[in-house]
Amino acid sequence: MGQTRLFLTAPREQAETIFSVLDTHFEDDGLPISIFEPEEDSGIFQISIYAEDNVDGLEKRILESLQDIVSLPPVEREVVPDMDWVSHSLEGLRPVRVGRFLVHGSHDRQLQRIGDIAIEIDAGLAFGTGHHGTTAGCLNALVDILKSERPRNALDLGTGSAVLAIAVAKAARIPVLATDIDPVATGVARANVRLNGVPSLVETHTAPGFHHNIFARKKPFDLIVANILARPLMALAPDMARHLTSGGSLVLSGILERQRRAVVAAYGGQGFRHVRTQAREGWVTIHLKR
Missing domain, CATH: 3.40.50.150 (Vaccinia Virus protein VP39)
Incomplete structure (x- = not known):
């Protein structure tokens, strides 16, 4: 079954506030929520919630939870087709360097440097x-x-x-x-x-x-x-x-x-x-x- 992505687009600071509010509000619902920057170094982020049913009701709850945020961007919708999103998501994951740790997907093994503690983790079902x-x-x-x-x-x-x-x-x-x-x-x-x-x-x-x-x-x-x-x-x-x-x-x-x-x-x-x-x-x- 396909999903619908409900998303808001905002500058970093406002986007982080929106994400924090939604993450807290929907904590017990088990709905996938994400925040990401579609274009690197643009400073503009999208906060997304994915749902398979009752999309209208979900949008209403989103707007209610964010009612105290000034100049709230509109909630937009995108129908997400059925596909292997685990594999597809890897295309957008960049390696993460923290100290000597390098966390990377299988598609970025070649980026390991001498002295790195490399950890290969592909996007999957676990957080x-x-x-x-x-x-x-x-x-x-x-x-x-x-x-x-x-x-x-x-x-x-x-x-x-x-x-x-x-x-x-x-x-x-x-x-x-x-x-x-x-x-x-x-x-x-x-x-x-x-x-x-x-x-x-x-x-x-x-x-x-x-x-x-x-x-x-x-x-x-x-x-x-x-x-x-x-x-x-x-x-x-x-x-x-x-x-x-x-x-x-x-x-x-x-x-x-x-x-x-x-x-x-x-x-x-x-x-x-x-x-x-x-x-x-x-x-x-x-x-x-x-």
Whole structure:
């Protein structure tokens, strides 16, 4: 069945505001939402929501959620034909460089330089190609942490495509447990781990939160990265404290800028110390320590 793309076109700052509002408003609907720059360095972005039915009702909800935004651009429609969008989307994905990390698709393998820690992730069913601000923010935090710390055991909670687990495994050469609530994501993660040559270091499991016996066997961790969403991250704060070693580092993302204080407060109540917050594309990545 074909989809309809509802989209708004706006300059970067307004586009990021629109994306943040829509992402929050439709968080529980499971609808694909994206923000991208159709023409590189143009400063003009499109925010898109994809739907298969009740398009009129969706447009009404979009307009209602954005009613407080001044000079709101019109909501436009585009019928999206059935095709292999996973393969097609790769044509527009540019490599992402964060420190020594190079996240690239199979079509850009030739761009690897001497000294790069290359991570090959093709766009697919699981979240995390490195292009989203939260994933890039986590990679940047890992660059800083691995310069000064020597973790021995790591956890990537909510692994998605496993890009972060692979990054830690390749950079630190340590065992990493990668878990996700979605079995489809876990399957994609496992395939990416094999593709990147680290199956001996990264172990993947399907698990909601910390509810799996694998955690009892693998804990404690001295590095945990969790790129999820603010509300579940706050709920997980006590479990994070129980599974992270004293002096260990915790990297959190999937958090909007306006949610930062609430997340830091939730973890402060569990004995975590705030180290640094990095903002990127309307999202923040928070580094905490115990």
